[in-house]
Amino acid sequence: MAVALVWFRDDLRLDDQPALRAALDRGWLPVPVYIHAPDEEGAWAPGAASNAWRRRALAALSAELERRGSRLLVLHGHSLPLLQATAALTGAEAVLWARRYEPAVEQRDARIKRELRRAGLHAESFNGSLLFEPWEVATKQGDPYRVFTPFWRTARAQWRAPATWDAPARLPSPEDAGAPHGVALDDILPAPRPAWDAGFWQRFTPGETGARQALARFAGRALDGYADARDRAVEAGTSRLSPHLHFGEISVQRVAATVNDADGIADGDRERFLAELGWREFAHHVLHYFPQVAERPLDPRFEDFRWARPLQARLAAWRHGRTGVPIVDAGMRELWHTGWMHNRVRMVVASWLTKHLRMHWRHGARWFWDTLVDADLANNTQGWQWTAGTGADAAPYFRVFNPVSQARRFDPEGAYIARWVPELAALPLPARFAPWEHPELLRRHAPDYPRTPQVDLAEGRQAALAAFAALRHAR
DNA sequence: TTTTGAGTTGTTCGA
DNA sequence: GTCGAACAACTCAAA
Numbered sequence A: 001m002a003v004a005l006v007w008f009r010d011d012l013r014l015d016d017q018p019a020l021r022a023a024l025d026r027g028w029l030p031v032p033v034y035i036h037a038p039d040e041e042g043a044w045a046p047g048a049a050s051n052a053w054r055r056r057a058l059a060a061l062s063a064e065l066e067r068r069g070s071r072l073l074v075l076h077g078h079s080l081p082l083l084q085a086t087a088a089l090t091g092a093e094a095v096l097w098a099r100r101y102e103p104a105v106e107q108r109d110a111r112i113k114r115e116l117r118r119a120g121l122h123a124e125s126f127n128g129s130l131l132f133e134p135w136e137v138a139t140k141q142g143d144p145y146r147v148f149t150p151f152w153r154t155a156r157a158q159w160r161a162p163a164t165w166d167a168p169a170r171l172p173s174p175e176d177a178g179a180p181h182g183v184a185l186d187d188i189l190p191a192p193r194p195a196w197d198a199g200f201w202q203r204f205t206p207g208e209t210g211a212r213q214a215l216a217r218f219a220g221r222a223l224d225g226y227a228d229a230r231d232r233a234v235e236a237g238t239s240r241l242s243p244h245l246h247f248g249e250i251s252v253q254r255v256a257a258t259v260n261d262a263d264g265i266a267d268g269d270r271e272r273f274l275a276e277l278g279w280r281e282f283a284h285h286v287l288h289y290f291p292q293v294a295e296r297p298l299d300p301r302f303e304d305f306r307w308a309r310p311l312q313a314r315l316a317a318w319r320h321g322r323t324g325v326p327i328v329d330a331g332m333r334e335l336w337h338t339g340w341m342h343n344r345v346r347m348v349v350a351s352w353l354t355k356h357l358r359m360h361w362r363h364g365a366r367w368f369w370d371t372l373v374d375a376d377l378a379n380n381t382q383g384w385q386w387t388a389g390t391g392a393d394a395a396p397y398f399r400v401f402n403p404v405s406q407a408r409r410f411d412p413e414g415a416y417i418a419r420w421v422p423e424l425a426a427l428p429l430p431a432r433f434a435p436w437e438h439p440e441l442l443r444r445h446a447p448d449y450p451r452t453p454q455v456d457l458a459e460g461r462q463a464a465l466a467a468f469a470a471l472r473h474a475r
Numbered sequence B: 001t002t003t004t005g006a007g008t009t010g011t012t013c014g015a
Numbered sequence C: 001g002t003c004g005a006a007c008a009a010c011t012c013a014a015a
Helices: A018-025 A048-067 A079-090 A103-118 A148-158 A208-222 A242-246 A252-261 A267-289 A300-304 A312-319 A326-338 A343-356 A361-371 A377-388 A403-410 A415-420 A429-433 A439-445 A457-474
Strands: A003-008 A029-036 A073-076 A092-098 A122-126
Touching (some): A018 A029, A018 A092, A079 A103, A103 A122, A208 A242, A208 A252, A267 A377, A300 A457, A312 A343, A312 A361, A326 A415, A343 A377, A415 A429
Parallel strands (some): A092 A122
């Protein structure tokens, strides 16, 4: 029986897995391989939270394979020589994988494909994580899109629920191909010590089963009313699928099809969620065509923008939820404890850092990269550039979030603040949104909470507006 | 080629 | 309390 290496990367599932499917369809014995090679990811090697998740996702994938009579071969080192050596050991004639779109990884993979083919192997990649490949959506002139709405109009009109593929109950054993044993998962991704990730797993279950459960929960409950509920910080009104999608534990085609076919859902709710998947598509489209955006502003005017000096004390207070602005601190602490932050709150904390503190968005992007379990180069970059106003399809410069009004609107009971900044839970509601306006209550109930925000809200807003307006005139 | 319509997520001010 | 206007042009995408 001919053998194919199925190289798993950010597609840690068996269901609707195009590389595995191709191997089986063509009668190849699949040898599942995972290679730990963080130094091949350029400046964006996975962060700590991401690795904590990946460890569990790989363990889950490994268990799924073993349940079916196969197993995951885990390797550590350089991808190309390891693939070549493993192909030689197993007599594999093919190497199959699902694509990734990070610029450094795209380049690496192109080289690997070239070299494998030069060595006489069949090397082939597939779309395993997007509704559309970045190059499958184009303007009528054949150009890439820079604005979300026309991008999504075009893509949405093209989308048809595809036939998804179920993983078989049994898989052939790699032992039959003489597969080697590789290294232990613990050797490449040891458990965090101390267990700072404990809070992550109260909210999330990495792996294919956890991903399916999250989708079922969302489609069965939160999807109804999603368009409104998605903005309320304390509720589980969003899908919380982002880490599962990042690691490819569930097929995005299956997610889209499930939501598209859900019964009794208003069109507004359904389309709103599909548009969120659309933002993920758009982010990958932009990163593919403008690979510099992870480092540099897409809008070139911002190359010269005078960001504030990154004062370490200010930055540290932002990171650790000690800004003195309750909704910002709640968000940053949710991130620290759970590895995740509600989307609405992400915008608020990002606006605080880039507008009120006027710090370069890359400081925020880097912190998110290290602390988010859903850290994804395309989405993270897109989110930060959008909020900072440096992307092409960006927030207008005058859109500066007021963290007090945002808290009132999207956390009207103050429950989100109380949950993540418990020292403020004893404050009555109006004071909980803006404690500096009630110094006596603050002193009595929360003596350790900052007396005042890092910067005055009105002054910060004015300074940001002035700085961003100056850029306009400078052009 | 030129024209036209439109653009995720907001805030503030004054009537 | 509610509502509309102002905030700023500019670029994108399609007709």
